[in-house]
Amino acid sequence: MTAKVVTIASGKGGVGKTTSVANIAVALASRGQKVTCIDGDIGLRNLDVVLGLENRIVYDLVDVIEGRCRLRQAMIRDKRLPELYLIPAAQTRDKTAISPSDMVRLCDELGQEVDWIIIDSPAGIERGFKNAIAAADRVLVMTNAEVSAVRDADRVIGLLDAEEKGPAALVINRLDPALVKRGDMLSVDDVIDLLAVELIGIIPEDENVIVASNKGQPLALDGKSKAGLAFQNIARRLMGEQVPFMDLETHNLFQRLLGRKK
């Protein structure tokens, strides 16, 4: 078995990479896929808390690479799903602890055992980013419909082309259909127009995301919320299915009918 390696990058921090990695991994695993996600943000470990696995860490990514444990020992199994694992980032080291070739070697070995490896890239375009994309077959670039995030996404897309890791696929996160309708948020078409890349997901703004991270229970586990459904759709698209994009307009109208006034 040779895994597909998917890295999620963004350039700008805080656009939702970690949440997306957790949810896409959960969504793939809930479809019977064997998935390992890797927290590539060494020194700023976070994927463990978003997944609710923080209390089970013994070994981390750097331990595997430096040979202090076997690969299997660093793979924390998520008991909610049959085949979901996390390799956490080291918390007391920094990005220079590993190199791009270490990541390639690790993913080669890990790829024999799973269907998918999902890597959470740190923000920025330096070493941590280079490590995170080194083994990637596919890179999803995450952005918000907001000037600084779009600009940074463009930089990352350009770098991916230069490193021959392109073409990137774009995920637009935290889209607020009401703001778009009012003309106060870039629309999906605007962002695609600016960045000129393929779109693989649109995640609507959804307060359930915070509730989920508070509890350490990724949304995609139940898949009832709009955002959870959007992550499930990304997983299906990664698996090669043609899935139409959700009609966010309807949701907006529905909310209005419920009289969501302030």
Added chain:
Amino acid sequence: MMNFLFRRKKSANSAKERLQLVLIHDRTDLTPAELDSLKDDLLATISHHIDIDPTAVTINVAYDGRSQRLVADIPLRSVGHKRGREPGRAVG
């Protein structure tokens, strides 16, 4: 409705316009000042060979997908009708 009454420019449009310019410069590593100086050099060089009207010249970076190109529109001054359809050829 409110937008109509106040004729407020939608902020998403400003965002898009601003980003279009910023991205061109980010992608080409060419600042607006550098582009201006490039224009001046181009005009000077071309004027050496043929007669042009500098005020009618437009030189801009345009993009098509993710690739950029420098597009120059340089109307040439006609040197009379002697050369027929080849106004670009300046003759002695």
